[in-house]
Amino acid sequence: MLTEKFLLGRGREDLSAQEKQILEDSVAEVRSLPPRHRLVRAGQPVQTSTLLLEGFICRYMDDRDGLRQLVAVHIPGDFVDLHAFPMKRLDHDVATLGPVKVATFDHATLKTITERHPHLTQRLWFSTLLDAAMHREWIFRMGRLGAEGRVAHLFCEIYARLAMVGLAKDGCYTLPMTQPDLAEACGITGVHVNRVLRLLRERKLVTFRANTVEIMDPAGLASVGEFNPDYLYGTSATPAGAFA
Template sequence: MIECHLRKLRLRDEISAAEEAALRGTIVDTVTHPAGRTIVHFGEALNYSTLVLDGFVGRYKDLKNGQRQITHVHVPGDFADLHGFTLKRLDHALLALTPCTIARASHTRLHEITETQAHLTRVMWFSTNVDAAIHREWEVSLGRRSAIQRAAHLFCELHVRLGVVGHAEAERYRFPISQAELAECLGLTPVHVNRVLRELRERGLVEFRNGLVAFQDLPGLKRLAEFDPGYLYLDPHPL
């Protein structure tokens, strides 16, 4: 059930059989959500953290004028709100961007891990640090990258992250969200995103159509985005 998560952790460090059993023991149930449903609401009191098993989950914040900013896209194998273990509530919300299945990890059982499993605690801490690194990269995109670079960078990032958990091929992957939702990820209007996607397609770099990201020139797309996956910390990293 949590194989994608274990695969991601083991890319960076060894996870023992006892640690795997402890992680599996945190899961109290699984829930399937349709696309568009809010999974965790802003300010909601939490006694569990959300692990994505299948589909895409977004973190988002609403503005009073009705606009929404998606601040992170979570893929299978990600804890979408492990930080909620210590915060106990979120200053944002979690949204099912696509039909998705999530597992809920008990905070009581996570607390037991922090008391008895020092190495596994460091591994979970490392995961939240990588989340923070991804947030910083998104902040750079929103603040300094051009519109076309933002889209290119996001497509490159998701290709790497999905590849880690076996959900991407060499030249394509499924990302079945709408252009409006993509616009909310990139801080652009849907009309602007449409123009950006057309330009990427006309340059022969990548096509996003019917929920499929298909690369025509992945090296060229990476050059355009100035994409360096170092912030994803994919090298073995014993803790």
């Protein structure tokens, strides 16, 4: 089932079998895309939205000098640009990190869902609000944490989210990001990311090599990143609590 990871660990159980089927039947197209491929450009009108099936996607904005600020990292099960449905256009770019597989939904189809299935609609709405909750946490990260904390927090967040959809365990996961990418996500320099990674490694908290994150001390890392997974709205059965 293509949409099996959607809201997994966040109340997907709350969807009836019929609703799950409606979602599944609403997929217009499944596509594979190469790394570093831009799906949507800021400002353009959009008629479809994208559910991420495999791989990683990011959203970002450019500053005056063309430097990027990531505003979101997406993992399988995320409805990456569902907000384009009510908004019609986006205020940021959307691009793949590594290679991905995505499912596309036509906005016309989504409109039908909103007209006929209020409860499913509310769950779709909820999924966009999860993104907003993560945005807020990113604001917190940039505003209150130093460089070390920011990187630690990001590693914790992605681990917790991947664990919820069964793509991470024992503190290990694949993350197709470079050090400059991390820098763009954390609002610091690529050079400084490197120094921070060395520190975190030396303190036996986490290592990041060859696109692989290995969290050696979850509690310690969560402490450095002041990470509390409540904002991810996982259900009680969800492994996000590993950090609690």
